[in-house]
Amino acid sequence: MPAAGSERSAARREATARRLARFAALRGKAARPGDFWDVVAVTAADAEQALAYRQQLAQKLGRRELPRGVRYHVFADPPGPKIGNGGSTLHVLRCLEDLYGDKWTSFLVLLIHSGGYSQRLPNASALGKIFTALPFGDPIYQMLELKLAMYIDFPSHMKPGILITCSDDIELYSTEVTETITFDKPGFTALAHPSDLTVGTTHGVFVLDPSSFSGKGGLEYASCHHFLHKPDVETMRQCGAVCMRRSSSRLSTSGDHNDSETDLECVYTDSIFYMDHNTAKQLLTFYKQTGTLCCEIDAYGDFLQALGPGATEDYTKNTSNVTREESQLVEVRQKLYSLLRGTMLNVIVLNNSKFYHIGTTQEYLFHFTSDSKLNFELGLLPVAFSIFSNKAETLDQSASIIQSVLEPGCFIGPGSIIEYSRIGPEVSVGKRCIISGSYINFKVDIPSDCLLSSLSIKIKGQIKYVSMVFSVKDDLKKSVQLLSDISSLKFLGVSLLECLDLWGIKVSDQLFSSENTRLGLWTARIFPVCSTLSESVRTSLKMLNSVKRMSAFKLNSFSLLSVEEMLTYKDVEGMLKFRKQIYDEIYLQRQKEKSDL
Template identity: 30%
Template sequence: MTSAETNSSHEQHPTSLGKSISEDELSEVLRGIHAENLASYEELLQQPPESNLSLFWDIVVVTAGDAQQQHCYESRINQKLELGLIPSCARYHVIADPPRSNIGSGGSTCFVMKTLLEQYSAEFLSTARVLLIHAGGYSSRLPHVSTRGKVFMTLPQANSPQGIQILELKLVLYLHLLRTMPPGVFLTSADGIELFASKSPFPSVAKPRTITALAHPSSMHIGSTHGVYLLQDPEGLVAADRELRPKDQSALLLNCQQFLHKPSLEIKQNAVYTDSCYYFDPETAIILANIYPTLHPECDLEAWADILFFQDSDSGSGSSQDSDAISSDPHHQGRQIMKRVLQETGISLDVMVLNASKFYHLGTMQEFLTGVCTDTAFMSELHIHNVVRGIAKVQGAAVFATTSPAPATKIVENVDHSTNIINSPVYIENSSVPLAGSIHPNTIIVDTDLPNGAIIPNGTCIFTLQLQADQFVTFTFSIKDNMKKTTHFTFSDNGIDALKRLAIFEHVPVSAMLTREADPPLGCVGDLSLWTAPVFEIAATKVDSVRMALDRLYRIRKFQQDKEIGVGQPLPTRTETSAPRVMGWVSMKDAARIARELEL
């Protein structure tokens, strides 16, 4: 029996599975496959819409959290179609979750299937190949893309100064799989990047009533915090394939005996695999569509843990969540409905083991920065090329500075501002960095024009949103901040001092980043987080907004220096000038919503 796990963090490909393989050799294989897919994609873009293209999706579905996000996504997709950035031969749909619901990606999967069956004939869907990209939600852990959504997050690209967005990348990644993929639905997430190769062709015949999950080699530790598949492999095919060189390894289709969610390490065998995306046939799609009307609007089901666990028929075998008693909780009810229906209708779970593969997760600021700036394997495989090592620039980023590919542990700061030093890793998108100032390592700068003398501390994410014609806000977070951690506030809490219980830059009270002269932000009542607290100043111009943010960063660094928190970063001498007028206060959550509305 072999084990395989689901949903991991950044790239997981252990070299200790079987004999040690060369990471460089595997990367070269994956880089070659991706290059072929990129070339095929460019050919697709040149084809007229009426072409009978067998190597592309019939339908591409992107999910959205609500109607506003749906309209924004549709607008961006239409722009891409007009610019010829995505193939026009496919039918693109953005499907939003129903109003006033919280169905999660699992419930959304069922709702999408129901919606497609209402729009297309069953006959057409029985022959169609559908790509389903889960992109609903507002990416609070990647706040610099909260307005546009993770599916439109930009990665640098060697042959394009504008980079490539996740939507286009998803359309590229699976082209070699499409050569043999039978009709059905291929489900993936917007923040996962899957690279895989197979010497033999991928399976081309659909198994009726079957979900097939892709499995990638991973570390043993990750399995204890995610899902694990116990596979039926009596002939030892996985181990034998693992002994081959990456270019000779092939996709192996095995039956899953049991799914375990967050099992103990003792349960697992020597081989651990990460699951990233999965396929299901048209019959299974209809079954999922019929499940949707039975789900509660607040079921909040996850498309992986709450759907794939149906294979676990023994509730006492190590699954921490499969002891669900009969409960009125919508989530537990939904899990039980999903499990019962999939078992009663005879759905089976297969796993396609891909030894020559990697899975990358770009769901947090740290993971994103690592991927585009420092992970040389990831950058090589995805054709990411930075002119200066560790400094990624996309979409009109103007850098008028001395760039320094210094290690992240080295902090260089010019107190006299005679030169600008940029210390990698740094990601700069649609922004300008001037000749005088200093950018410390581990920084994300998006839609922000920094003035002379700007100093951006280590580990900062800074970005600007336009809310109205004369309203701007520039946000500043640490890339390590927990955006969802809540603190409770009551009406008895008074003024800025009450905000000392909410931390930013990990350990700095929010009260310390605000000026004592400022009017206390209103609306700080209830369970608040960095995502929901209205503690960021609105300015009348983009310039004033950036200046407010830099003043905020100075106060944060002053607090850190006084409390000796983190690394020592000397503060420059500042000349006090009159502060821009604060027009109001806004939370990250509300600002993203307002900015989306302005975009429409």
């Protein structure tokens, strides 16, 4: 147990292990009605992403990795402007009614939002964050299985309705034996986790009635006065969201933990929430009346802020947390506020819980390689369902190898993650790297803090390969509107203009693939297309090393794609075939090892 491990941490570990065991026993078997979800719905950004998700779901079902007797659906957002996870929620309700008529209102529905392009965790961009591999399980778990396992107790204590979650967070929690998490009240019911105030600034925060909870025990049912969305610390204090807790019972979603006997401030932050079918039908009626949405609606900020007796419509005009302000946004928010005003927001306070977000490269690396608490409570493995020879030069205990083949002689640096890859004997991987879907069969030193993710693509019927390389610190969401401003973009910490010069790429209107003036690393046509996976990796690493050494490596002879275009041309079948080859090789070796015993 880690130094910060305590009775609470041990309780979370035990509760997590029990849920994982329950789910493992259900994989490939038919779930009994009422004991599991009637519908598991995953959202996708567009038809291409939806197709990729459906292919992966079909593969999982074929391998008996998911419970049977469940309606698994992938619903793509409608074409046109982005509608946010709130808009996606409304669209899914419409899709369920179209598919099942009135029958859908009797279903237990798990709705998982996974419609983003994962710009902050690009190794998950091609196949989706909900299919992110985790360093445990045999065969390995992905985020989808973990979600189903962690929520496995909910359906049997839930009235028909919708439970809404996102694809890039993990909630671990423990309750007393006599306590049950029950979703049976009208309106909305949300889970709440004790967190540092700094965490509250990037999450939703509940302003709880202090007379309705004590902050002790495993869980408490509290009443919520109103909900704050990504508030600053001053707002939390003014609204009465800040509570005092003994540090011995304090849990922090930031990864910090202090067991000294002092009073510390905390707030209660959001994660997943439930709405009953009457509320869902109200929202569906609103969606039908509104017609086409032309703005991004947030399921947390725009639904939950309208709830509770203390809610006011002030937030409807506050666009400080909005990426892009559309003219329709304020009007839609005001209509939602009028619709939902007076609806109850019930809160289940999980006093012994931890919330982990893994939506960025830094969070992903930290939680899966350095976070001793998550490692302990979830049972993470340094080598998960992989072939790893003890003759390998070094494998630091903080490294994480997931469904990969490592040949004798390779070196994997501390804090690095290797997933779905083949690593040859003369490969040295630096610290804090992410290597995904790659085949490296040549001598190379991969520098620290490098992200390398390879894709199979199909252009005009031909299969090709392209590998993206970045620093794990690069900001792929940053963009400018004018070509004259691209000097502010950084690749590996170096001005993109300098990099283009090293690669022999001219600045022109053809440099970026975006048609809506989003000029950034995501849309820059800088990655070479190659005929083999190995050559793709070799070429992109030469490109990266040219920047590291400030030496020229000309890309004039290559066709070049942006990450945006790579995802458009992605060959899902090819990538899944490569993963299956690795899976089969590992599985056969496992069988051989068993027969030799």
